[in-house]
Structure formats: C-alpha cells, structure tokens
Amino acid sequence: MTEKLLQYLWNFKVFKNFDFKDIEGNSVEILDFGKWNTNAGPDFLLGKIKINNLVLAGNIELHIKSSDWIFHHHSQDPNYQNIILHVVLEHDIEIEELKSSNISTLELKHFIDENVIHKYEKLADSTQFIPCQDIFNTDKIPVNFHEENILRKLQEKSVELEKSLEQYKNNFEAVLFHSLAYSFGLRVNAFIFKQIAESLDFTVINKIRQNEIQLEALLFGISGWLENPQDEQMQLWKREFDFVKAKFNISDLKFHPKFLRLRPPNFPTIRLSQLANLYHQHQGLFSKIIKIKNSDELIEIFKNVKASEYWDSHYNFANPSKIHQSKIVSKDFIELIILNTVLPLKYTYHKYHNEEAADETLEFYKIISPEKNSIIGNWKNLGFKIKTALESQSLIYHYKSFCEEKNCLNCSIGFKLLKEPSNV
Secondary structure, eight states: OOOHHHHHHHHHHHHHHOOOBBTTTBBEEEOOOOOOOOOOOOOOEEEEETTEEEEEEEEEEEEEEEEHHHTOOTTTTGTTOOOOOOOEOOSSOOOOHHHHHHHHHEEEETSSHHHHHHHHHHHHHHHSSSSSTEEEEEEEEOOOOHHHHHHHHHHHHHHHHHHHHHHHHOOOOHHHHHHHHHHHHHHHHHHHHHHHTTTTTTHHHHHHHHHHHHHHHHHHHHTSSSSOOHHHHHHHHHHHHHHHHHHHOOOOOOOOOTTTOOOGGGGGGHHHHHHHHHHHOSSSSSHHHHHSSHHHHHHHHHTTTTTOOOGGGGEEEEEOOOOOOOOEEEEEHHHHIIIIIIIIHHHHHTTTOOHHHHHHHHHHHHHHHOOOOOHHHHHOOOTTTOOOOOHHHHHHHHIIIIITTGGGGGGGGHHHHHHSSOOO
C-alpha cells in the first residue's frame, strides 16, 4: 500500500462499506470526501463530515500510519490548521495535538478490499508491455477514450507552443519553422534541428527563401559541414553561406547533426535540404496551413517537397551513391509532420477563437493513416483494431503517459480494472 493508492481509494470511494467509525467508536458520516489536492497542503480540500450530529467543513489529510503526521512535520505547518479529519490505513500512535483539538482519526484497514491492494501491487511490479496486461481486455476501454487522449495530448502540446509564442512575440510563422525543423530531425536530430532553426532570426529565412541555394547553404553552414568543401557544389554552398553569414551577421555558433543509426533517406543532409525546399516553395506557410480544412489539402502542401538536385546522386557530401533518384518526402513522413507539428499548432491557434477547434482537429486524425511501430504492434496483440491516426496516436500517448510510467491510478482503464472483482 502506498499513500497515493490510499488517496485514490478515498477519492473514488472504493471501500467495502461506508459504516465508518473513528478510533473512539464514534460514527463518521462523510458528506463530501473533498477535492483531491495534487499540490502542497492537505490531501483533500473542502471536505464535509458529520460526527455526533455535528457537521464539520474543512480539509482532510490521509496517511498510511498515524505517526506519519509527525514524520511529515505537519504539526507546525499552517497549511494543516484547518483539518477536520485524519484518515489513516493503520492507527499506530495517538497524536496528542489532534486529540486535544477534537480532530477525529479514521482507520481504514478494515474497509479496504485486499483484492484491490493485490491488483495494484501486481500492476506496480509488472514488467510486461502494459502493467495490466494479464487482466486487460478491450471491453474495459471507456467511451471516447481515444478522443480524450488526443485532446489531452493536444492541450499539453499547446502549453509548450504557447510558451514559444510568448518568447517569439506571437510569431506563428517562426514557431512553425522551429516546430517543422524539430519534426524533420526525427528522433535522432530533432533537438539539434530545432536549435539550428531557433539560432536564426526568422526574417532571414523569409528574405532568402526565394534563393534555394542560399537557404540550403545557410542550414548546411550552421551545421558545420561547409568548412572544408570537397567538391564544386560544396564550394558554391560555402560561398553563399559566407555571403549570407556576413550580410545578416549570423552567429559563428555551429550545431552538428548526427548520422549514426539512421537510414540514408533520413540522413540530416537530406532532411535539411527538404526543409529548405519546403520554405523555398511556400511563403507565409503558416497562413496557408491555418486556412486548410481537410487533410488532402494539407498533404498537397508537402507532397512535392524534395531535396535539391545534388542529393539525387548523394546521401552525404562528396560521396556519390550508386542509385540516382529524387529524394521526395514520403506520404508516411508527410503524415508524421501533420500529426506532430501542423495539427497541434492549428489547434493552438484556433482554440481561443473557434469553439469547434477540438472537433475539427479530431476529424483530421480520423482521416490520416495509423503509424506502424512496435508500440502499435503490441497494442494490436492485445486486441485493438487500429484503423486511423486517432487510435494510433491515442494509444502511443496513453502508453507513454500512463503505462510506461505505471501511472495506473490516473488511468481510465486502470480505474475500471482496480474497482472490479478479480481472481488475480
């Protein structure tokens, strides 16, 4: 038993019965269990109880043992002056200050189903894909489970984006550029690509975007790749980078993208070239994206994006490849960008101005194809039929936010599984 589990049981009223009596034998009627407080201070605020026909309103504190009141140093803490009930799993010592203040102590150990504790401990000790794998079935999935996960994810992402918007003076175009750079970097180079993007004043991107060679040279130069040019094209990029660097007073700071464990199509050389091409093709990219109402139009913006001609025969500098082909962004990559960058930013932009922003954003998820990865494969093995990005994105988010962290007490599935009878 943990204090967090005890708080969970109190919050959701998971008890065998409610014929509570305090340690003095007085009947305790809980009129309001209070509001679960996840911040500093008492565990439950604004509770209401009735003891000996006297109704008391105030805060409720929970502990595994009565002595935890002392160990947690509540005695002199002003936050605990308005306690009306001390709830414990086990009463081990008398707390004189509570007794002298006529604050009752309620012991819960005889009111808790041992099966619930056993299930929780089994979840906490699990090493499987999801902690509840042995007792999981898809019938326990709550209504609107996927929609709620996506909206929770969008809201969390929106908070991050709002911080960036505040930093960059509400410049959505600049924040989109930073976010797209992050997505183009994929897992290995995401943060490095974002650092590259944020190291530049976005007005520079706008001023040179019509010259694709200069834009590409700028990104390559900041990556530290042009200091020793080895072929004619690299020499051209080097000259253009030196010109742009001097003209716009670009910092000498260099960032160094990684190649290790990447498939050639995902090499940072290819992805930065594609990013340059995207901005060469589209001026006011955010303005275009924000007006779009369906996924086909979104895909249309990205589908012709490709690395420059040099990369038709290269994956890295001065090292020609045997295969000659255009490095066009794939449909899977486009959908990844839409899911991870475009939709969160559209949601953030519209949520304060459009009451239907959430519903409209969810519709995009329902049309886009689901991702294919090990997490999705494991969910499928548990019986999920995953047909759209709404389901795949929801399950990836749920796994990372709840299952991987063993955050079962805050999980809507875990809530149902813990409450119901079981033989595990």
